[in-house]
Amino acid sequence: MPAISDKGRQMPESPIRKLVPYAEEARKKGRKVYHLNIGQPDIKTPKVALDAVKNNTIEILEYSRSEGSEQYREKIAGYYKNKGIDVTAKEIIVTTGGSEALLFALGTVADYGDEVIIPEPFYANYNGFATASGVKVVPVVSSIENNFALPPIEEFEKLITPKTRAILICNPGNPTGYLYSREEIRKLAGIVKKHNLFLISDEVYREFVYDDLAHYSIMQEEGLEEHAIMIDSVSKRYSMCGARIGCFVSRNKEVITTALKFAQARLSSPTYAQIASEAALETPQSYFDEVSKEYVSRRNLLVSELEKIAGVRVAKPKGAFYCIAELPVKNTDDFAKWLLESFELNNETVMIAPAAGFYSTPGMGTNQVRIAYILKKEDLTAAMNILKEALEVYPGRETS
Incomplete structure (x- = not known):
């Protein structure tokens, strides 16, 4: 077989998209998946x-x-x-x-x-x-x-x-x-x-x-x-x-x-x-005012719910619609896969983005995730409840 380029071998997988096959399998099992892994807003296009x-x-x-x-x-x-x-x-x-x-x-x-x-x-x-x-x-x-x-x-x-x-x-x-x-x-x-x-x-x-x-x-x-x-x-x-x-x-x-x-x-x-x-470009400023207000509300809800979960630390964002949270697990890649493969709460689960892929320093961010607060508040609340319950039973949870 002809050789693949070194550049191709070195290309990193997307931490945002690489778990998609696991999410698809979860859906085939009939589970609802809350997507907190990708910055695809549910806000309507003008x-x-x-x-x-x-x-x-x-x-x-x-x-x-x-x-x-x-x-x-x-x-x-x-x-x-x-x-x-x-x-x-x-x-x-x-x-x-x-x-x-x-x-x-x-x-x-x-x-x-x-x-x-x-x-x-x-x-x-x-x-x-x-x-x-x-x-x-x-x-x-x-x-x-x-x-x-x-x-x-x-x-x-x-x-x-x-x-x-x-x-x-x-x-x-x-x-x-x-x-x-x-x-x-x-x-x-x-x-x-x-x-x-x-x-x-x-x-x-x-x-x-x-x-x-x-x-x-x-x-x-x-x-x-x-x-x-x-x-x-x-x-x-x-x-x-x-x-x-x-x-x-x-x-x-x-x-x-x-x-x-x-x-x-x-x-x-x-x-x-x-x-x-x-x-x-003709979109009125009122559109952005309403969207920004909605994201502030979602951010506040997400940060508040994350802070209630034992062992979780979260940085409060000042802009965009993402936050980094530190979880009481050793490896969030493994945890994210487990969420999709092995965990459900009322036939629902959550998809998150492991944060190691957002670093270039080896070993950094392995206990962190990026969460996109691009879902309506009811869904964010449900997703955080799933995350809380999952962390309580996860076999790889680290205790302080």
Whole structure:
């Protein structure tokens, strides 16, 4: 048999999706599975976006421009202007989801064997994107003990080598829900300017910020024009995960010119999805206000219920719709499989995402899970009751 590539062998499995076969088997047994493993909101997609596709009269479904339609990019720029971010359509490339934008970013700034510093835990697919790009992830560890706050800047500087090309953050964070303050962004800006690095910020959850806090984008920080690359997406903002439309934003002309070459190589993003995404920009602020209020309510319920379970520790998110919880088990991979294979309460069980896959440091996060609070409150309550009962009888439970 021909050999598989080393890169292919090194590609990590998704901690979010790898348990799907176990969930399918549980459903075949007639069990209801509460999905807390994936960031697929149950919030309805804005009708204006769906109608734009349903009522379209296109007769030939053509390629769009590699950088995305000019009209759509102009409207995205207008959206950003309303958020205090002054960019032009020429500084935006429409991508097939935020995932492609991240791949373009790594391809633009780093060569094979170069390094990118990322505070961990981080979005699990960063590991996969880095592997696919031949880039080494250098983690800066944050801790549940201090709610996953940004590590001291000195910790970043210790890790900078001649191969370091960028610092990558997610703001607000997936999987922790951590929100970077303006002061923290300014500290990161200082370090990338001092060491002539790029600062890449994944800001797909910008609309979901809680407790009267405000989102501060790297694109709002003066002096970062040549260093900043912003990643964005419609997936979470408008509950349009299936549209697979994102964007890559930078004021650095050479960065945009280079990223566009990657965009040209894959031809273009989906035309209908761009039409839906363009229409979604007409969504009124009231939609986001209602959605944010709902997520705050769900977050508060989830954290409260988790804190009632003996042996569980949870970090309170400031944004996005995820939290990391530490469970009294040695290995949450085993526990997550056991939940789906061997446990049920009233013929129901829960699917969670083991958190080890959100780290690149071996051995980290093995007793943690990421929980997405994307279900209505009645379902979250039921799921937490199942988790509580499961932990009480789990053979691998650790006692203090």
